[in-house]
Amino acid sequence: MTTTVSNLESEGLPDPTGHPDEMDRGKVEGKSPTRLAIERFRKDRLSMVSFIIVALYILGGILAPFLVKFGLLDPTSYHQDLLNEFTLPEGPLGGISWKHPLGVEPGTGRDVMSRVWLGTTLSLTIALIASLLAMAIGTVLGIIAGFTGGLTDGVIGRLIDLTLSFPSTLMLLALSAPMYALLTKNFHVPEGDLAWATYVVVFLAIFGWPPIARLIRGQVLSIREREFVHAATLFGASRFRMYFKEILPNLWAPLLVSFTLLLPAYISAEAALSYLGVSIKPPTPTLGNVLRDSLNYAEFDFVYFFSPAFAIALIVVCFNLLGDGLRDALDPKSNR
């Protein structure tokens, strides 16, 4: 029963179950699939909560550099006066005060909230660019493989298998020295934070695109047989037009879902790489390297140890829930 309803919905026909209060008598209003999806999404309370938290993170992430500029956040200045003789923060819970809501860092006295907040900006930016890059590579190769078929499909399929057989964390660790040198010496990326960020973004994407390509290829295989594609072929549409004007617009739903699931994976990956010392280095804060710095004080300053970890966990959970919610809303037939 439910399947027939959702089939009608996906064809853009009026909802047969109907919402009487929204319909004028005699005038039946059609709802687009997108609008139906948004309505379904709005009804899902968990997804809405995660959506709001994700939005707050993004807003906070955008604001942080400006707050630093206006002196409201200060991730770098030392406050030795707030530390006791063991260089641990004075006062309870890691030195929490109005001026330092998450306390100060042991050893240096830097403001923990500023470091976590600005770290969020950088971690989100890295994860965002890396996932956009992985999506771009995966989408283009997936469309080409699915649409062309034959030998091209085979070659891209083997490339996917090959990439997946690399141990990615190990590769990212081991390649850091030679590739950092390659980036700075041969590609003239300025040394330091920018070169490390470039390294992480590029290599996360290089090892991360295969699942996207597989997913998109599968979708394209079915889109390929639709009437509008045949029509476009008859009109003599160029390959480029075929890929990006005819097929790509039909892929936005799976792309959006996989994007919201890839991004949190990259936030975690960036943190893990920071722990291994192959991402942006302190004193520039990322969530990963703030947490790494805090590990030395794990036993003595729980607030400092827990804050960056919680910041990572919360955004990762919310992005995952958001992705699940979007999938349910966009594809009502899927039932996890």
Place this chain on the structure above:
Amino acid sequence: MLAYVIRRIFVGVAMLLAMSLVTFTLFFASPVDPAQYACGKNCSPVQREQARKALGYPSRGEGVWESNIKGPAEMWGTFAKGIVKGRQFPADEELRKAAPENVVDCAAPCFGYSTYSIRTVNEMVGEALPVTFSIALAAVILWIFFGVLIGVLAAVTKGSFLDRGIVGTSLFLYAFPSFFIGTFLLTYISIKWSLYPLPSYTSIADGGVGTWASNLLLPAVTLAMLYMAGYVRMTRAFVLESQAEDYVRTARAKGLATRKVLFKHALRAALTPLVTMAGLDFASVLGGAIITESIFNFNGLGKLAVSANTNYDLPVLIGIVLIAGAFVITANIIVDILYAFIDPRVRVG
């Protein structure tokens, strides 16, 4: 069937060759001279040349390091030959005649020689592998057992508070970085609250099975957290899906106990994909549980890779990367062949 197995193995070997070639290209296309690292900070061009010779890298004149396409291909050739026939470090016939004690023999399959540790890569990997294998084994047992159990529990209580709580908690545990969980277990459970003794790897030969297993618990828990959430969600989805199947309804209709229906019928169908996934995950952990091993200071492959990276000990890094890749590729072949046994349709495709 035999044709399929042979074809699958052939593809696997080709994949391994391609992977090693790509690895060599990536490592040697950079302007970093591995010989520079191998002989330390204050290194004269002559010493560097010796280091290069000891590592078996081709020389292009004293102190010159060229990264080009020909270099990686040449080194890959030497490496491949070493895998098949074995190598000597340094590969120098005259030195071998004059002072055979200065030449290290590395029998096939030879993965290289670390001038930094003055040992062959095979020896180092051979020491590290049992540690990694133990952690991976303990972790896979934990995450399958608890993942499936909790997943079934969530499926049975679908929609209830318990179900939501279980799925939410497992997602949250997965979302915390594993180096946070590991450090928490180590500093709070082991050190601060002394709830569990500080783990340090003890082999079965040294301390018996009990000591071996009890030392593995905390690292295994850390590692299992990372994977468990996926298994909880997957088990839950599979069980829910199969509960709608006809054969489960039949089993229920003929009056079987709920527990029997659940474990003998509903879960049975979910077990194949779960075991497949566990096999592949196990293989990827075998390549080194880098973070877990670093935190608990277990000298496995992951820790070896981290220290090799710090010293830029290239032969060790390449060796570990290729061994880890070989594990993944082998696991894939095994899984595919098992699938072909179970499902004849696979063989044709």
